[in-house]
Amino acid sequence: MAEGKLLAAGRNLQDNLDPTRSFQGLILALQQYWAAQGCVLLQPYDMEVGAGTFHPATTLRALGPKPWNAAYVQPSRRPKDGRYGENPNRLQHYYQFQVILKPSPPDLQDLYLGSLKAIGIDSSLHDIRFVEDDWESPTLGAWGLGWECWCDGMEVSQFTYFQQVAGFECSPVSGELTYGLERLAMYVQGVDNVYALNFNGGEGGKKVTYGEVFLQAEQEYSRHNFEFADTVMLFEQFKMAEAACQKYLADGWQKGERKRHLMALPAYDQCIKASHVFNLLDARGVISVTERQSYILRVRELAKACGAAWLATEAGGA
């Protein structure tokens, strides 16, 4: 494969972009690999999300009949997972590499294994396994079946065949691959602490670590998420986002007829917003167990309505 050669040649020229030596090299290698498979290479969505799946390029594009192949990095925020930078594995902000292929190609497993090869994981040396993992997102009204992909006992990706998103059956089915980039990088770099990851592939004085880039942010955001996030404001923001989402959904129907929707994407942004605000409130511990369920349901209702609107847009196949 031409792109394989290119990658190999690139490696010789620039060792600092070797995916086993730098975090950014890993990202570049995955991008290059999936771009070569015909994916649209997108950039991160410019909003706070809990996982790459929330990017409209996955959630919404998984709906409707139109083929869609995309890959992108998505910074993901899970306020509850913050550990003030003290835990070597847990972060409240991390990167996911997300691939979505619709319809899922018959050789998706082989394509996935090819991507591992591209980042330096040799299947004759490592034990790669597909271990049952059913995926469900209560807030997105979505579920699918697939696996956790293990490399020598470590989960390096999630592999899901979407069956339902926003309460709608996915037809055709999308195949979704999610790589936890920090964990994968730790594995290929042979590092036990995420903050010790080599970010740029430089050596000596030129080396920039993951800790230099993100440690302070982890400390600051942990403080914010657990202790100081303004809950009065957040409760208000949740309501505002929910109301805005509902308003844009209601106003988006062309000529007031429920045939063609013109504002599915802006409405969905507000759904994403509500979801993140809920996560923050949850991290602050101000949502009781019984309330928790009702908040999840409220976000799901928004997601479902956005899905319905999307299916009435051109990209949604209407």
Next chain:
Amino acid sequence: MPDLLLELFSEEIPARMQARAAADLQKLVTDRLVAAGLVYEGAKAFATPRRLALSVHGVPARQPDLKEERKGPKVGAPEQAIAGFLRAAGLTSIDQAKVQADKKGDFYVAVTEKTGKPAIDVLAEMLPEIVRSFPWPKSMRWGAGRLTWVRPLHSILASFGPETEEPDVVAFSVDGIAAGNQTRGHRFMAPASITVRRFDDYIAKLEAAKVVLDPARRMDMIRADAKNLAFAQGFELVEDEALLAEVAGLVEWPVTLMGSFDPAFLEIPGEVIRATIRTNQKCFVLRDPQTAKLVDKFILVANIEASDGGKAIVAGNERVIRARLSDAKFFYDTDLKTKLEDRLPKFKQIVFHEKLGTQAERIERIVALAKELAPLVKADPKKAARAALLCKTDLLTDVVGEFPELQGLMGKYYAEAQGEDEAVAHACEDHYKPKGPDDLVPGDPVSIVVALADKIDTLVGFWAIDEKPTGSKDPYALRRAALGAIRIVVDNALRLHLLKIAGVNTDLLSFFADRLKVQLREQGARHDLVDAVFALEGQDDLLMIVRRVEALGKFLDTDDGKNLLAGVKRASNILRIEEKKDGKSYSGAPNAKLLADAEEKSLASAVATAKKEASAAVAKEDFASAMTAMAKLRPFVDAFFEKVTVNVDDKALRENRLKLLNEIREATRAVADFSKIER
């Protein structure tokens, strides 16, 4: 006769579904073969992560011919009836039917002859239907297709033919997947296509292509290799059949390897280490055979023979286990920083059951009940209350959040760590016991009290909201709770009047009685003896019931017991018949002046003595002596029936004798209701 080989090759099937799927495939195919008149000689199904396979041998080459007769209406029946018959029988004209005669006259009979089809054609019809409707617990679609399978289905191998000839491919296809004679070997070590003829070469070629088809063999291989690896280092494998079965369902070619972790982690409780390594990594742990303590080693099962002999795989697994154990240690250390009682306020927000309030309220109830029960076993009420207060708090710890199966055990460790009394710490763990019929019953007074309080509160609560078990449905495991309470009471010889506990009513008591009956029956006691004891008034003391049943059982094994029972039954029968006849019951003491015969007089005095002695013995809870007192009645009862006639013409004498019979019945009620005893 020909054999069938079927293989359904897919992406990775969840380990937990494989065995069931193999059994389902075998049943579905063989049931339909038999239904089609194709009685086979034998069948066996297999599963690996990527394939379900079935071999059926000795299938007849064709179906037998079938001749079917269908009886129709009488000759000359209305046109409508004849038309209906033609439609049902598939005939076009009544001329095609035969005419037969019976007692009622001539009638039509349609005879259809069905020529048996070649078995391979029958298979080609049924196999796609089986694939389409396969009962996976969860199945999915993929790509743009509509077929559902557990994960994407890639190919189907279906060959049929006699041993001596080149078999045929069963010609069918499902959603564009055409059956053929090809499969694939191991995903990484032998991915090329393989052509297969029949089961013999299939299993051999797979083996050569690094696939062990039989899950039982994969399990044996792993078990043997793991034990050898452990033994070679002087350790012992902590065996785990459930994990073994799961691991065997994750590999087609098991390669067993050993790794180690930092011995510093051995500070964490062994159960936490095992849960971490088992649940998260699906690896086995090892122990030192001398001390029975875990060692800093683990066994992993890989799916490939790696080019470096497994070095990189072991190193990778060691790193993951190190990270996992770091997490576990972090959870454990974090948990230790919060006192158990400081976790209590959180229970106010956790609903136990919508009609039964919060966990906090439930804990309050358990505390109160534990205090009440404490004197029963001479437990210190303060310790019992303390243990009841803390016993659920570990549910809110990080370790239990991560590994729910460690509930109770972690409570004990954390209670010990914060300097709780040993009895309180043990109760945190033991109050869940007994968890099943094979589990131990708590024996320490504080544990007993909290265990009982927990179980009784559960039962009383669900009884109050009318959520009782029905049939096979027992979502709150109330049967287990009742049985647990029974075993705690009986095994520890506790005197407890259930009806004196707030909320225990006669309905709940009879639930206990039923459970006790099941329990005693399993131990070999007779259920009718339990009934005979429960039929007495106010029996709510489980221990006394069991003791009575035991004494009664022993007594009835003796000749005295058997004969007395016969006598009592005879007396009861006579009474029943006469009371029914006369429309009145004969109770009350017989008149001593009316006692005529010698046997009658001596029986009356023997009954009075036996009644007195038995009651005195029962009052002292000496049931064996009560039975002995009863036994003394036997010769008098026997002699009475031999010599004395009850139904005499003298009315007053008859009534007096019937009253005497009733006295026998009454006397025996000191120990049990003999009328409930079957033999």
